[in-house]
Amino acid sequence: MRIGVVTFPGSLDDRDAQRAIRIAGAEPVALWHGDHDLHGVDALVLPGGFSYGDYLRCGAIASLSPIMTEVIDAANKGMPVLGICNGFQMLAEAHLVDGGLIRNDSGTFICRDQRLRVESTSTAWTGGFSTGQEITIPLKNGEGGFIASAETLARLEGEGQVVFRYLDVNPNGSLNDIAGVSNARGNVVGLMPHPEHAVEPGFGPDTPAAMRSGIDGLTFFASVIERSLVGA
Amino acid sequence: MPTIVVEVMPKAELLDPQGKAVAGALGRLGKDKFTGVRIGKRFEITVDGPADDAVLAEVQELAESMFSNSVIEDVISVHYAGVDGFGASAAADFAVGNVTEDTDVTGTDVATPPAGETH
Numbered sequence: 001m002r003i004g005v006v007t008f009p010g011s012l013d014d015r016d017a018q019r020a021i022r023i024a025g026a027e028p029v030a031l032w033h034g035d036h037d038l039h040g041v042d043a044l045v046l047p048g049g050f051s052y053g054d055y056l057r058c059g060a061i062a063s064l065s066p067i068m069t070e071v072i073d074a075a076n077k078g079m080p081v082l083g084i085c086n087g088f089q090m091l092a093e094a095h096l097v098d099g100g101l102i103r104n105d106s107g108t109f110i111c112r113d114q115r116l117r118v119e120s121t122s123t124a125w126t127g128g129f130s131t132g133q134e135i136t137i138p139l140k141n142g143e144g145g146f147i148a149s150a151e152t153l154a155r156l157e158g159e160g161q162v163v164f165r166y167l168d169v170n171p172n173g174s175l176n177d178i179a180g181v182s183n184a185r186g187n188v189v190g191l192m193p194h195p196e197h198a199v200e201p202g203f204g205p206d207t208p209a210a211m212r213s214g215i216d217g218l219t220f221f222a223s224v225i226e227r228s229l230v231g232a
Numbered sequence: 233m234p235t236i237v238v239e240v241m242p243k244a245e246l247l248d249p250q251g252k253a254v255a256g257a258l259g260r261l262g263k264d265k266f267t268g269v270r271i272g273k274r275f276e277i278t279v280d281g282p283a284d285d286a287v288l289a290e291v292q293e294l295a296e297s298m299f300s301n302s303v304i305e306d307v308i309s310v311h312y313a314g315v316d317g318f319g320a321s322a323a324a325d326f327a328v329g330n331v332t333e334d335t336d337v338t339g340t341d342v343a344t345p346p347a348g349e350t351h
Contacts, residue, residue, distance in 0.1 A: 057301055064298070093301060100303035102242070107249040147246060147304060173247065 001026040001228045003221070004041035006071065008033040008062045012049035013084065013196060020196040021045070024221035033065040043080040043124070043224050044071060046087030048140075048194055058101060058143045059089030068094055080124035080224050081188045085141055088180070088190030097181050097190045098156060099148035104141070105173025113205035113214070114139035114193050115167040116179050120160050123186040128223035135216035136205045137198040139171055139179075144192040146174035146181070156181055164191050195220040234283035235313035236291045240300040241272035275299050276313065283312065 003021045005028055007014045018028035029041050038044070051062035062068070068090075075081045075096050083091035091097045104110055115136050118129040129135070148156065153175055156162050164180035172192070180191025195217030198204035204214035242248045251270040258266045277291055288310065295307045 056299070057304075060298075060301065092303070098303075100301055102246060102304050103249045105247055105249060107253050145247075149303075 001043070001225050002029050002039075002041045003027070003043045003045060003224070004029045004031040004038055005045045005047055006031045006033055006067055007047070008049070008051040008065060008086075008090075010049050010051040010053060010062075011047050011086070013194065014047040014049070016194075017045045017047045017084065017196045020199040020217065020221055023199050024218055024225055026221065026225050031067060033062065033067050036066050036070055038067070038070050038074060042228055044074065044082070045196075046071070046081065046083040046090050047196070048085030048087060051086055051090070054143070057089075057093065059086055059091075059093045062086070063090045063093035072096060075183070075188050078185060078187050080227070082125050082195075082220065082224070083188070083190035084194055084196060085144075085192055088192055089143070091188060091190040096188050097183050098152050098161070099146055099178075099181060101143050101192070102145045102147055103143045104145055104171070106171075109140070109142040110144070110171045111138070111140040112171065113137070114171060114179070116164045116193060117167050118163070119165055120163045120182065120186075122160065123163055123182045123189050124224050124227055125189045125220045126163060126223055127227055128219040134167060135219075136207070136214050137193045137195050137217045138205060139193040141172065141192050144172040144174065146172075146178045146192070148175065159184060161186075163189055164193070234279045234281075234287075236277045236279060236283060236288060236310065237313050238275040238277065238291060238295045238299050238310050239272060239308040240275070240295070240305050241270065241308050242305055244270075244306075246304060272305075272308065273299075288312070 003026050005014050005017045007030060021028040029039050055061060072094055089101050092100050113136050115134055118126055118133045121127055121129050121131050161182050162178055163182050166177040166179045170177045179193055180189060182189045198214045198217035201213045201215060204212055206212055207214045248270045255269040279287055292310045295310050300307050
């Protein structure tokens with residue numbers, strides 16, 4: 001399986017996402033924001049970072065990049081797309097997922113290992129989890145407050161499109177403790193925390209078993225690979 | 233050159249952490265009569281060539297699709313620079329090309345904002 005990672009001006013975690021894909025057993029393909037070419041990939045990751053310096057709104061200018069024409073088209077045709085942090089903001093700006101992200105209610109940048117509950121395993125990126133499973137992956141954002149109109153929120157909750165919820169603390173004021181959502185079809189998932197930073201023992205969050213041994217993020221990438229094998 | 237101004241604010245029902253932080257600082261300065269601050273954005277769009285209603289409509293469309301995100305923000309106004317007090321009047325601004333706060337108005341007949349202007 002070949003999974004594309006789009007690099008935008010100001011992307012930070014594109015290389016980490018490529019590495020996570022490789023560790024999970026797929027082939028990462030570096031894609032460039034200025035191209036109109038997905039190079040025949042089977043899935044896409046929009047990585048974290050601070051594209052265009054967060055100018056205008058986080059992810060807003062990147063969501064208008066040339067390659068986003070192809071990304072939006074592929075997403076609407078069912079290609080698995082994962083937006084992480086700034087990538088989630090781009091998905092929201094491109095209207096591939098509902099809702100929006102605003103400045104953390106604390107007014108500060110938050111960086112911590114964050115416990116989450118997996119609320120939906122029927123998406124392209126969460127099939128390898130069990131419903132209600134609790135995972136820990138790093139969170140690092142300044143504008144991660146998820147908001148949506150009451151009507152949209154009710155629909156997301158009712159249709160099972162809330163994919164991840166914050167546990168222990170709500171780090172950024174997100175409504176209903178929402179950390180990640182999917183589109184109606186479940187192929188597009190966006191979340192603020194960073195699965196790609198929890199894929200390799202020695203470099204992940206601490207666990208009761210050992211320091212920095214958390215690899216809960218690996219399941220995101222393993223899930224989409226597994227799904228492609230089943231579907232093949 | 234004509235300038236069109238777009239003003240965008242975070243939705244009223246949303247928490248505005250920037251405004252809240254500034255309001256907190258006002259409180260610490262003893263400015264207790266100012267009970268709230270909300271912070272939005274002002275865009276000044278310079279137009280190459282004369283601006284007419286079609287251009288204004290195009291900017292209105294951009295204001296809603298690009299300059300703002302309707303999920304989190306509202307477009308408050310789209311108008312020729314000058315209408316809100318930086319120039320003389322909409323008609324004058326339209327005639328001479330619009331001014332903005334930092335426009336050099338020397339040699340034009342654009343007046344300073346009228347006294348009592350509250351913008």
